[in-house]
Amino acid sequence: MxxxxxxxxxxxxxxxxxxxxxxxxxxxxxxxxxxxxxxxGSSHQHHWGYHDQDGWLSxxxxxxxxxxxxxxxxxxxxxxxxxxxxxxxxxxxxxxxxxxxxxxxxxxxxxxxxxxxxxxxxxxxxxxxxxxxxxxxxxxxxxxxxxxxxxxxxxxxxxxxxxxxxxxxxxxxxxxxxxxxxxxxxxxxxxxxxxxxxxxxxxxxxxxxxxxxxxxxxxxxxxxxxxxxxxxxxxxxxxxxxxxxxxxxxxxxxxxxxxxxxxxxxxxxxxxxxxxxxxxxxxxxxxxxxxxxxxxxxxxxxxxxxxxxxxxxxxDLNTKESSETQDALSKGDILAIVFGVLFAVTLLAFSVYTYQQRKKYTKFKRDSKQNVIYKPAVKEEA
Ligand SMILES: [Zn+2]
Known part of the structure; x- marks a missing residue:
């Protein structure tokens, strides 16, 4: 230089x-x-080169x-x-x-x-x-x-x-x-x-x-x-x-x-x-x-x-940018997992709810049929 x-x-x-x-x-x-x-006052090798860098200090x-x-x-x-x-x-x-x-x-x-x-x-x-x-x-x-x-x-x-x-x-x-x-x-x-x-x-x-x-x-x-x-x-x-x-x-x-x-x-x-x-x-x-x-x-x-x-x-050779990218990726992964778990819990809750509703409906239908069966009995009073 x-x-x-x-x-x-x-x-x-x-x-x-x-x-x-x-x-x-x-x-x-x-x-x-x-x-x-x-x-x-130093000595004099004018032709230094990049091929012999160890030789520079001589x-x-x-x-x-x-x-x-x-x-x-x-x-x-x-x-x-x-x-x-x-x-x-x-x-x-x-x-x-x-x-x-x-x-x-x-x-x-x-x-x-x-x-x-x-x-x-x-x-x-x-x-x-x-x-x-x-x-x-x-x-x-x-x-x-x-x-x-x-x-x-x-x-x-x-x-x-x-x-x-x-x-x-x-x-x-x-x-x-x-x-x-x-x-x-x-x-x-x-x-x-x-x-x-x-x-x-x-x-x-x-x-x-x-x-x-x-x-x-x-x-x-x-x-x-x-x-x-x-x-x-x-x-x-x-x-x-x-x-x-x-x-x-x-x-x-x-x-x-x-x-x-x-x-x-x-x-x-x-x-x-x-x-x-x-x-x-x-x-x-x-x-x-x-x-x-x-x-x-x-x-x-x-x-x-x-x-x-x-x-x-x-x-992109910018170190800061690449480490930020890495951070962003790991945050993205965490978000994906959280949403996945939330989705699974919601699905499970919905299934349980649907199952219960169906059970109630079946019971209601059974009760309704019983009502129908009993109706004539009610009519008998009239
Ligand atoms: Zn330089």
């Missing part, structure tokens, strides 16, 4: 971004990485730390914290008058963001937006980085912000309260997502590694789920080398949806080094090491049947 960030900063500094759509050279990328490595020691990201969120072990304040975003509603740079950096698809975009509430400080990017898998393998009860979502969006008390992203990245990342799970819906299309329609222009293009600005808020009120919060790290443990993570519980075709465009268009397909760019979940995950909402621990079993891609 950070390498992606530095590259964007480098581009901004060298004002390459003003020149419109074109490709940047691989030397530019290399030298920016070298500068960054040098400034951090060059980036923070990657072996005890507050790493991503993590699995076990909904049975999270803690509701009423003191978490809701996220308020400002300046996200960009117009087409402010073009944005979209980059394939070989690790991800990244959109640079203006510093007018901010998180103005939710933390002790204001956090300034820098860039957003994505993590994804393949048609067969869902590629979110974070998992909920060990289930991956098809993809994940990260919007990276830095604390406004620092002058820029690279300075903030090494500070304990330096970064705030907003994470959203991307699921598959029935309809095209027109907001995501603003990015995805430009993918073919940047299919080769280290190329970028410009797209018109749009309301970036719409790339996140509708509700920002329900979220998970924990202290973690960058999910790519150098893995600095300086990120306050906010993961929204609600899912944003794109169509199957749109997800396929993300999975199948971009190329990484040696023209290999850029996919499965997600890091494996890291150990919690005693960290607590807080929530802004009451969770319903889900029953066993839906957990541990991957959901189909078209299924």
């Amino acid at each position: 950070l390498l992606e960030v530095f590259f964007i900063l480098y581009l901004l500094q060298s004002q390459v971004l003003t020149s419109g759509s074109s490709s940047s050279s691989s030397e530019t990328h290399e030298s920016s990485q070298r500068d960054e490595q040098h400034s951090k 060059s980036f020691e923070d990657c072996g730390g005890k507050s790493q990201s991503p993590i699995n969120i076990n909904t049975g072990e999270v803690k509701y914290d009423p003191r978490l304040s809701l996220i308020k975003l400002e300046g996200y509603d960009l117009t087409d008058k402010s073009p944005l740079s979209l980059l394939n950096n070989g690790h991800t698809l990244q959109l640079s963001l203006p510093n007018s975009m901010r998180i103005v509430r939710g933390f002790d400080h204001i956090y300034v937006a820098a860039q957003l990017h994505f993590h994804w898998g393949t048609v067969e393998i869902p590629g979110s980085e974070h998992t909920i009860d060990n289930i991956h979502f098809p993809a994940e969006i990260h919007v990276v912000h830095y604390n406004s008390k620092y002058s820029n992203l690279s300075e903030a990245a090494t500070k304990a309260d330096g970064l705030a990342v907003l994470g959203g799970f991307i699921g598959i819906g029935l309809h095209e997502n027109e907001n995501y299309e603003k990015i995805l329609s430009a993918l073919t222009n940047i299919s080769s590694e280290e190329s970028y293009t410009e797209i018109p600005g749009f309301n970036v808020r719409h790339l996140l789920p509708n509700s920002l009120e329900r979220f998970y919060r924990y202290k973690g790290s960058l999910t790519t080398p150098p893995c600095f443990q300086t990120v306050s993570w906010t993961l929204f519980n609600d899912t944003v949806r794109v169509s199957r075709r749109q997800l396929a465009a993300l999975e199948d268009t971009l190329k990484t080094e040696h023209s290999k397909l850029l996919s499965k760019n997600f890091r494996a979940p890291q150990l919690l090491h005693g960290r607590k995950v807080l929530t802004s909402f009451h969770t319903v621990p889900s029953a066993g049947n839906a957990r541990g079993v991957p959901l189909s891609e078209t299924q």
